[in-house]
Each structure stands twice: as C-alpha cells, then as structure tokens.
Amino acid sequence: xxxxxxxxxxxxxxxxxxxxxxxxxxxxxxxxxxxxxxxxxxxxxxxxxxxxxxxxxxxxxxxxxxxxxxxxxxxxxxxxxxxxxxxxxxxxxxxxxxxxxxxxxxxxxxxxxxxxxxxxxxxxxxxxxxxxxxxxxxxxxxxxxxxxxxxxxxxxxxxxxxxxxxxxxxxxxxxxxxxxxxxxxxxxxxxxxxxxxxxxxxxxxxxxxxxxxxxxxxxxxxxxxxxxxxxxxxxxxxxxxxxxxxxxxxxxxxxxxxxxxxxxxxxxxxxxxxxxxxxxxxxxxxxxxxxxxxxxxxxxxxxxxxxxxxxxxxxxxxxxxxxxxxxxxxxxxxxxxxxxxxxxxxxxxxxxxxxxxxxxxxxxxxxxxxxxxxxxxxxxxxxxxxxxxxxxxxxxxxxxxxxxxxxxxxxxxxxxxxxxxxxxxxxxxxxxxxxxxxxxxxxxxxxxxxxxxxxxxxxxxxxxxxxxxxxxxxxxxxxxxxxxxxxxxxxxxxxxxxxxxxxxxxxxxxxxxxxxxxxxxxxxxxxxxxxxxxxxxxxxxxxxxxxxxxxxxxxxxxxxxxxxxxxxxxxxxxxxxxxxxxxxxxxxxxxxxxxxxxxxxxxxxxxxxxxxxxxxxxxxxxxxxxxxxxxxxxxxxxxxxxxxxxxxxxxxxxxxxxxxxxxxxxxxxxxxxxxx
Numbered sequence: 001x002x003x004x005x006x007x008x009x010x011x012x013x014x015x016x017x018x019x020x021x022x023x024x025x026x027x028x029x030x031x032x033x034x035x036x037x038x039x040x041x042x043x044x045x046x047x048x049x050x051x052x053x054x055x056x057x058x059x060x061x062x063x064x065x066x067x068x069x070x071x072x073x074x075x076x077x078x079x080x081x082x083x084x085x086x087x088x089x090x091x092x093x094x095x096x097x098x099x100x101x102x103x104x105x106x107x108x109x110x111x112x113x114x115x116x117x118x119x120x121x122x123x124x125x126x127x128x129x130x131x132x133x134x135x136x137x138x139x140x141x142x143x144x145x146x147x148x149x150x151x152x153x154x155x156x157x158x159x160x161x162x163x164x165x166x167x168x169x170x171x172x173x174x175x176x177x178x179x180x181x182x183x184x185x186x187x188x189x190x191x192x193x194x195x196x197x198x199x200x201x202x203x204x205x206x207x208x209x210x211x212x213x214x215x216x217x218x219x220x221x222x223x224x225x226x227x228x229x230x231x232x233x234x235x236x237x238x239x240x241x242x243x244x245x246x247x248x249x250x251x252x253x254x255x256x257x258x259x260x261x262x263x264x265x266x267x268x269x270x271x272x273x274x275x276x277x278x279x280x281x282x283x284x285x286x287x288x289x290x291x292x293x294x295x296x297x298x299x300x301x302x303x304x305x306x307x308x309x310x311x312x313x314x315x316x317x318x319x320x321x322x323x324x325x326x327x328x329x330x331x332x333x334x335x336x337x338x339x340x341x342x343x344x345x346x347x348x349x350x351x352x353x354x355x356x357x358x359x360x361x362x363x364x365x366x367x368x369x370x371x372x373x374x375x376x377x378x379x380x381x382x383x384x385x386x387x388x389x390x391x392x393x394x395x396x397x398x399x400x401x402x403x404x405x406x407x408x409x410x411x412x413x414x415x416x417x418x419x420x421x422x423x424x425x426x427x428x429x430x431x432x433x434x435x436x437x438x439x440x441x442x443x444x445x446x447x448x449x450x451x452x453x454x455x456x457x458x459x460x461x462x463x464x465x466x467x468x469x470x471x472x473x474x475x476x477x478x479x480x481x482x483x484x485x486x487x488x489x490x491x492x493x494x495x496x497x498x499x500x501x502x503x504x505x506x507x508x509x510x511x512x513x514x515x516x517x518x519x520x521x522x523x524x525x526x527x528x529x530x531x532x533x534x535x536x537x538x539x540x541x542x543x544x545x546x547x548x549x550x551x552x553x554x555x556x557x558x559x560x561x562x563x564x565x566x567x568x569x570x571x572x573x574x575x576x577x578x579x580x581x582x583x584x585x586x587x588x589x590x591x592x593x594x595x596x597x598x599x600x601x602x603x604x605x606x607x608x609x610x611x612x613x614x615x616x617x618x619x620x621x622x623x624x625x626x627x628x629x630x631x632x633x634x635x636x637x638x639x640x641x642x643x644x645x646x647x648x649x650x651x652x653x654x655x656x657x658x659x660x661x662x663x664x665x666x667x668x669x670x671x672x673x674x675x676x
Contacts, residue, residue, distance in 0.1 A: 003070060005061040012073045013051045019044035019080050022087070029087050031186040032095045036106050036147035037086055040079055043110065043141055047076075050134035068120040075112035082106055089192075090199035092185035093224055096156055099149040107147045114142035156184040164223060167230075167358035178231055190236040193228055200225045209314065219353050226356035226363075233363040233385050238377070263322050266302050267292060269585055275319055276312040280305045283315050352395060364389070364399040371408035376417050383412065383423030390430035397434040406431060406440035413449050418458035425453055425465045432472040441469075442479055451489050454496070460504065467496065467507040474514025484521040491528040498533045502546075509549045513556055522560040530557060531566040535573045538580065548589035551580060555596035564603035567596075574600065574608075578615045591633040594625060598636050601643050609647040612640070619644070 022041050023029045030037045061069070082105055086095055095102060117139040149157075159181050166173040187193055204221050212218065265272045265285035274286040280300040284292075289301075289312065298307050352360065367389075370382035386405065389396040400406075409431075412424040428450070431437030441447070450469050457463035470489070474480040483489050493515075496508035512530065515521045530553075537550045554577075557563035567573055574597075581593045601609050612618055625637040 003066055005066055005069075008066060008069055008073065009051065009055055009061070012069055012076065013048065013055060015073065015076050015080060016044050016048045016051060019076060019083060020048050022083055028186050030083075031092055031184060032099055032153055033086055033103060033106070033147070033149060035150055036103055037083060039141075039145045039147060040083060040106060040110065043113065043138065043145065044076070044079070046134060046138045046141065047072075047113065050131060050138055053131040053134060062121060064119075065121050068116050071119070072113060072116040075109050075116060079106070079109040079113075082109065088199075090195035092187065093160075093196050093228065094200060094203065094221075096153060096181075096185055097160065097220070097224065099153045099157065103147045103149055107145070110142045110145045110147065114139050117142065152184055156181050160227070163227065164353075164355040164359075167227070167355040167362070168353075170358050170361065172234075172362055175235060178235060182231060182235070187231075189240045190232055190238065191240045193232040193236060197225055197228050197232070200228070219356075223353050223356040223359075226352070226359035229389065230359040230363045234366050237381070239381055239384060263318070268587055270587070272318070272322060275315040275322070277315050278312065279308045283318060286312060360396060360399055361403075364396070364403050364405070368400070368403045368405045368408060371405065371412065376415075376420065379412065379415070380417060380419050380423070383409075383420050383427060386427040387423045387430065390427050394434060397431055397437060400427075400431055401434055401436040401440055404440075406437060406446070407444045410441070410444055410446045410449055413453055418462075421453075421458050422462045422465075425450075425457065425462050425469070429465045429469050429472070432469045438473055438476065438479065442473065442482065447473065447479075447483055448486060451483070451486050451492065454492050455488065460501070463496075464500075464504045464507050467493065467504065467511050471507065471511040471514050474511060474517065477517055480515045481518040481520055484515055484518055484524055490515065490521060490524045490530075494525070494528040494530050494533055497530070497537070505546070506549065509553055513553055516553075516556045516559075519560060522557060522563050525557060526562055526566045531563070531570055531573075535570045535576070538573070538576050547580060548584065548586045548592070551577065551589055551596060552592040555592040555599065558596050558599040558603070561603045564600050568600060568604050568608065574611065575615065578612070578618050578621075582617050582621045587630065587633070590625060591630065591636070594622070594633060594636045594640060598640050598643075601640065606647055606651075609643050610651075613644045613647060 020041060022037070022044075027034060082102060085091060086102065088095075117135055120135065159177055163173045163177060163181070182188065182193075187196060200221050204218065204225070207213070207215060207218050207221070263271055265275075265288050266282065267284055267288040270285070272283070272285040275283050276286045276289065277283045278289060278300060280303055282300055282302050284301070292301060293307075293310055299305060300307060363385075367382045367385050370378050371386075374382055386400065386409070390400055406428065409424045409428050412420055415421050415424070428437075428441065428446070432441060441450075450466050450473075453466040454463050454470070457466055470483060470493075473483060490512065493508045493512045496504050497512070500508060512525065516525060534550045534554050534557075538547055538554075554567060558567050577593055577596060581590060581597075584590055584593070597612060601612065619641070622637045622641050626634050626641070629637060
C-alpha cells in the first residue's frame with residue numbers, strides 16, 4: 001500500500017542485477033557453498049531478464065502485481081545479504097562451520113522467490129511469450145533448487161572438529177590437516193588469518209553487548225579464534241606487507257564542529273570514556289549513570305524526565321569521535337577492558353573450551369620457544385604475536401606467565417633490532433597487568449632493565465611503554481620501594497615529566513604517583529626537582545588535563561612534611577593552587593587541590609593557615625565545594641574552612657572590659673533625695 005509501481009520495479013531490477021553480477025563461479029570469492037551460491041546467482045540472472053521484459057508495463061501494474069513484486073523484492077534483498085556474508089573476507093571460517101544454517105536460509109530465499117513468482121498475475125507473467133517462458137523458468141528452477149553444503153565443505157568441517165579434539169588432548173595437529181582447512185576457505189597468509197580473527201573478535205563483542213556471555217556460540221567463537229591463532233603463529237612464517245599497511249598509524253582528526261564540552265559527561269563534567277545513551281535520549285559516561293541509577297534515581301540527571309528503562313545503549317558514534325579527538329591531540333587511547341568490548345568473561349578461562357585452551361597453550365609455547373632459539377626475523381614475528389595476544393585477554397597473559405615468557409622477554413630488551421625491542425617492551429607491559437607477570441618480572445631482576453629502557457629505548461613509544469610498566473609495578477608497595485632504590489629511576493621520571501611529549505608526560509606522572517605510595521620515595525622526588533617541574537607545568541596549563549594531573553601529584557608529594565615544605569618553598573605556587581581551585585572544572589582536580597591545601601596547613605602550621613586566609617576568593621571556592629562537591633571533597637573543604645576560622649578566632653585581639661558608669665556626687669544626692 002502506498003508503493004508506486006515504477007520505483008518498485010526499478011529498485012527490484014537494480015537489486016537483482018547486483019545479485020546476478022556476483023562472481024559465484026570464482027572459488028576465491030565464494031569458497032564455501034559454491035554450488036548453492038552458483039544456483040542463486042544463476043536464478044538471479046533469469047529473474048533479471050524477466051523483470052527487464054515487463055519493465056515497460058510498470059505503469060499499468062495492478063495492486064496484486066505490486067504485492068507480488070514487493071514479496072520478490074524482500075526475498076532478493078535477503079538473498080543479497082546472504083551472498084554478501086558468504087563472500088565476506090574474514091568471515092570464511094565462520095561461514096564454513098555454519099554452512100548448514102546458511103544453506104537452509106538460502107533455500108528459504110529461493111522458495112520465497114518461487115512463491116512470489118507464482119502469485120504474480122497472469123497479465124504480467126504472460127505479457128509476452130518471452131516473459132511467460134522466463135517467469136515459468138524462474139519459478140520452476142527456484143522450486144527445484146537443491147542448496148546444501150558441498151562435499152568439500154562437509155569434509156572441512158569434519159577436519160575442524162578433528163583438529164579441535166586434537167587440541168583438547170594438548171597435542172599439536174598435523175600441519176597438512178590444518179592447511180587443508182585453510183585452503184578450503186582460501187586463507188593463505190598471515191594477514192588473511194588476522195582478518196578471520198578480527199571478524200570473530202567482532203562477533204564476540206556483539207554477543208557480549210547483547211548479554212549473551214554464557215551462550216554456546218561464545219564458546220564456539222573462542223574455540224575458532226584459538227584455532228586461527230594457532231594457525232597464524234605456527235603455520236605462517238612471516239608477517240606479509242598488507243598487515244603493516246593495514247595497521248600503519250594514520251593521523252586522526254576530530255571534526256572542527258565538535259565542541260569539547262559536548263564530549264563531557266553531564267554528571268561529572270569530565271571526558272566520557274564509555275558513552276552510553278539512556279531512554280530519554282541523553283548520553284552519559286557509563287560509570288556515572290550506573291552510579292546514579294544504583295543510588296535509586298529514576299529520572300534523567302539533565303532533563304528530570306522519568307527513565308522508562310534502565311537499559312544503556314553504547315553510543316558508538318560518540319565513542320569514535322572521542323577516540324579521534326584524543327588521537328588528534330596525541331593522547332593514547334585507554335585499553336578497553338574486556339567487559340567494555342568483550343565482557344570480563346572473555347578474559348577468563350570460563351569461555352575457553354578445553355580445545356581452545358589447548359590451542360592457545362600450544363601457540364604460546366611455540367612463541368616462547370622462538371624467543372629462545374629463533375633468528376632475528378623469527379623473534380621479530382614472535383614478539384609481535386606475543387604483543388597482540390597478551391593484549392587480547394587476561395587468559396593469554398596467564399598462559400605467557402605460565403610458559404615462563406617474562407625472563408626471555410627481558411633478555412630481548414638488549415636486542416639491537418628496534419622492532420624486537422619495542423614488541424618485547426609492549427609485551428612486558430601487557431603481562432605486567434597480570435599479578436603473576438609483575439611477580440615474574442621483579443623476581444627475574446627486570447626492574448633495572450626496564451629503567452634502562454626508559455632512558456635508552458630505541459623508540460619514543462618503547463620508552464613510554466617502559467614507563468607504563470613502572471606504573472603497574474608501583475601498584476605493589478614493595479615493588480614501588482624497590483624501584484625507588486635505583487638511583488636513576490625517579491630522576492628519569494621527573495625528566496620525562498618536564499621534557500616528554502603528552503603521552504610520555506602522562507605516563508611518567510602516573511608512574512611517579514604510584515611510586516610515591518612508598519614514603520621513602522618522597523624525599524627522592526623532592527631532591528630530583530619534582531616540585532619545581534610541576535610548578536612550571538601548573539603555570540603553563542592552569543585548567544587543562546595536565547594541570548589536574550599536576551595538582552594530584554603535588555598533593556601526593558605533600559602527604560609527607562618534606563614534600564609540603566618543598567611546595568611552600570616554591571614562590572607563588574600556593575597562589576596558583578588557589579587560582580586553580582577557583583577556575584578548574586574538574587571535580588577530581590578540585591578534590592586533589594583542596595586536599596593539598598589541607599596538607600600544607602597541617603605540615604606548615606598557623607603561618608600557612610594565615611596565608612590562605614588572606615587569599616582572595618579562596619573562601620568562596622571552599623563554600624562552593626561544601627555545597628556542590630562530593631562527600632570526600634566537602635569534608636576536606638569543611639576542614640580547611642574550620643582551620644582558617646579557628647586561626648582567626650585565636651589570633652583576634654581581646655577587647656578590655658567596658659567600665660561601668662560612676663554616678664557623680666550631686667547625682668547621687670539627688671537620687672537619694674528622690675528616693676527619700
């Protein structure tokens with residue numbers, strides 16, 4: 001109803017022509033279901049000829065003819081989607097293991113085409129001799145089409161199952177058996193294998209986004225990914241050039257019409273890391289809106305409109321814009337957790353079947369063996385694989401730790417090949433996110449080697465990754481103290497804070513922040529000139545991201561008396577902190593700043609309190625935090641206000657008592673006389 005015949009028929013002709021133009025006879029285009037796809041494409045060619053015959057009669061089509069053509073359009077649209085999926089690069093193994101299901105869907109499409117042709121009015125089908133013959137031929141062939149997986153497809157699927165059983169026993173399969181499967185699906189290079197893994201990774205993300213973490217499909221996808229990882233690691237000797245082109249870093253730009261304020265969460269006023277949209281249409285950071293809902297609030301924070309549902313929809317478009325903005329400003333993207341992209345279950349052994357776990361272990365063992373005995377080229381490939389796999393999930397990190405990969409990676413830090421060194425450091429960074437990886441690194445004496453790489457790494461990225469390793473190690477107080485014992489560790493971080501690029505500076509800041517959880521490192525940071533460097537950064541960036549990190553680091557330094565004295569000794573620094581408190585829009589920055597001022601008062605005494613009391617605008621900022629700040633910030637602001645008030649109450653000069661009036665004698669006499 002409401003569909004004009006002419007555009008409907010024109011669209012159907014275009015759609016059918018697209019299907020008919022597919023190269024169904026090319027095994028490289030359709031490696032799976034070759035016979036079925038050929039039948040579908042051949043039928044589309046016949047249907048196209050029929051539609052071209054009746055195209056001149058489009059203006060006179062009856063309502064029943066329009067209904068029939070509409071059904072035909074729906075069927076051909078579905079057929080195009082199926083053929084596109086069958087020919088999709090990267091999806092070939094997935095199509096192979098689902099060949100029966102896809103064949104069934106393709107049979108349904110052909111049946112729908114036949115049914116639609118049968119209900120077309122005779123006046124249309126029989127408009128000419130040619131159209132009548134073509135119409136009957138299309139209907140007859142569509143009904144008789146036998147679409148089923150080819151014998152080669154069935155054999156390949158059985159081979160996949162057999163290989164999985166071999167993995168389950170912890171035994172490496174025969175290379176010829178594995179290559180037979182890969183040849184069937186036309187996966188012939190490292191790059192094509194990576195495409196297959198990337199597609200399955202996307203399918204895994206879709207399952208987790210839909211909340212299907214425990215479905216059997218998740219286990220199957222993980223098993224197929226482990227199979228392909230084994231193939232990529234063991235069977236392909238080198239990384240082909242297409243991969244380097246595909247993964248080359250390209251400059252990212254952010255649209256000029258995007259205002260940075262639009263990328264801030266309306267609740268925290270900070271840049272959103274995981275934007276989600278609620279039922280009212282507004283977008284918030286996932287962590288913030290989740291806390292809002294858990295607090296019992298059922299209205300939108302911005303509009304006050306009632307939330308019809310608590311479902312959160314990921315805002316992929318906004319997330320992409322934020323990523324582009326960060327990259328265009330030289331900021332490294334935070335590694336998304338498995339829950340954000342895959343779900344935490346992906347990182348555990350729960351979703352790894354015995355076959356997947358066996359394949360993963362064999363691949364990791366092969367990589368570690370290449371560390372020990374491989375040539376430079378083999379080590380370059382092995383470290384690249386280790387970098388990719390250890391970044392993928394916690395499960396692979398645990399496997400590398402179990403395989404004793406950390407000591408070998410530390411040995412490769414001295415390699416003269418820049419790529420090997422860079423990949424080894426990145427792999428160690430990923431493994432340092434695992435508790436066992438941190439322990440193995442420290443026990444192998446790797447702290448000194450990592451500190452050396454910070455100073456003399458072959459690439460700037462290598463040095464930045466080495467700094468990030470120190471950050472993860474510093475999460476343990478004992479390791480933080482151990483790092484501080486290396487004379488060049490803290491001075492190197494201070495130098496990077498002063499001279500490094502944006503990412504290197506950020507990494508150095510968070511690493512130094514972690515090291516300062518050990519009290520013995522405070523004096524070393526002060527001696528290395530950390531306060532002087534941070535004061536300079538605060539002067540150059542009064543309300544930016546760097547300023548917030550600077551204030552938080554100064555607050556950490558000031559936790560010890562020596563640190564507070566160093567902050568107070570820096571001329572004008574206290575005044576700049578007060579200015580930052582008034583101007584900053586960051587809640588966390590304000591919290592650290594008021595905490596820093598409280599520490600300065602505690603360690604500096606009444607002299608510092610008096611200095612703050614004379615600062616214009618400070619009391620207004622503090623009262624604003626009491627009214628609008630978080631509970632922790634409010635508590636700190638109240639404490640500082642109390643210190644200032646108490647100081648002025650104690651130092652206020654006391655007034656002499658006012659003497660009572662003494663009556664004059666005459667007045668007294670008169671008074672007495674009046675009384676008498």
